[in-house]
Amino acid sequence: MPRTPSLAALVLGGAGLIPFLGLGALVILGQSLFGLAPRPLLAAYGAVIASFLGGLRWGAAAASPEGKAVDYAVSVVPSLIAWAALFAPAPWDLRALGALVLAWGLVDQDLPRRGLVPAWLGRLRMVLSGVAGLALLAAGxxxxVS
Known part of the structure; x- marks a missing residue:
């Protein structure tokens, strides 16, 4: 496994934070985005990314010779929690998504320890999940509230 992230991983991972930071700032400032309310956009993006994080674990399980059933089961948890969060009233929608994204950065730290993903991915995930989760929590x- 590579010891350092590729430029593409760094650039695309960092670019994925732009909606969290931009929409989060708009929510906090009470501004719209081209006439659209930023809160539902931020919540939807947070839910999509949370589902993506679950997919990372699913992919790691699929690539592993063991393919543990528990990894497949755990991988669907972010999608289910994120989906439920979309039904929560403001400000709990963004708070739940923020807590989920932060927590999942920690949950997935077992993947590099188990050798299922490169060590750099665990470190990158902590940074990306930290920024994204804090942006969601700050907006929440x-x-x-409305």
Whole structure:
């Protein structure tokens, strides 16, 4: 496995934070995005990314010779929680998604320890999940309720 992330992983991972930071700022400032309310856009993006994070574990399980059933089962948890969060009233939607994204960065730290993904991915996930989760939480705590 490669010891360092590729440029593509760094650039695309960093670019994935732009909607979290931009929409989060708009929520906090109470501004719209081309006439659209940023809160549902941020919540939808957070739910999509949470599902993507579950897919990472599914892919790691599929690539592993053992392919443990528990990894497949755990991999669907972010999608289910994120989907439920979309039905939560403001501000709990963004708070739940923020907590989920932060927690899942920690949950997935077993993947590099078990050798299922490269060590750099665990470190990158902590940074990306940290920024994304904090942006969701900031919008959920600092933004207007409606």
């Amino acid at each position: 705590f600092l933004g207007p």
